[in-house]
Amino acid sequence: xxxxxxxxxxxxxxxxxxxxxxxxxxxxxxxxxxxxxxxxxxxxxxxxxxxxxxxxxxxxxxxxxxxxxxxxxxxxxxxxxxxxxxxxxxxxxxxxxxxxxxxxxxxxxxxxxxxxxxxxxxxxxxxxxxxxxxxxxxxxxxxxxxxxxxxxxxxxx
Ligand SMILES: [Zn+2]
Numbered sequence: 244x245x246x247x248x249x250x251x252x253x254x255x256x257x258x259x260x261x262x263x264x265x266x267x268x269x270x271x272x273x274x275x276x277x278x279x280x281x282x283x284x285x286x287x288x289x290x291x292x293x294x295x296x297x298x299x300x301x302x303x304x305x306x307x308x309x310x311x312x313x314x315x316x317x318x319x320x321x322x323x324x325x326x327x328x329x330x331x332x333x334x335x336x337x338x339x340x341x342x343x344x345x346x347x348x349x350x351x352x353x354x355x356x357x358x359x360x361x362x363x364x365x366x367x368x369x370x371x372x373x374x375x376x377x378x379x380x381x382x383x384x385x386x387x388x389x390x391x392x393x394x395x396x397x398x399x400x
Pocket of ligand 1 (some may be wrong): 264
């Protein structure tokens with residue numbers, strides 16, 4: 244497993260670099276409260292690029308299965324991740340686009356030169372997770388109610 248977990252995001256995008264690996268779920272501290280079990284790993288793939296307007300982009304894909312804690316019965320919910328995120332890198336808050344002008348498939352983020360891949364992965368997973376994960380019916384097991392407050396919020400803006 245690669246221990247390279249800090250990148251220079253702008254350089255990475257400009258050079259069109261790519262990187263993939265596995266990340267232990269147990270390292271994702273901000274997820275801990277939501278998890279039934281910290282076992283396992285997620286696969287990630289990160290690719291940099293520059294768009295036609297010269298903006299620096301990162302494409303992040305995350306695959307794996309998380310074990311979330313059901314908020315009703317406290318049982319195990321298998322939650323498959325199949326995440327793809329497009330991120331546009333900007334240097335200053337003032338460079339962020341107005342929300343109505345923003346491409347809905349691309350999130351703009353303010354980054355310093357050094358980006359921690361772990362926290363990037365954590366951020367994207369947290370955005371994807373349901374606010375209050377629970378089984379559709381607790382007795383029958385693993386199916387989850389899939390509703391993310393973030394996606395609802397996004398549709399309203
Ligand atoms: Zn349940």
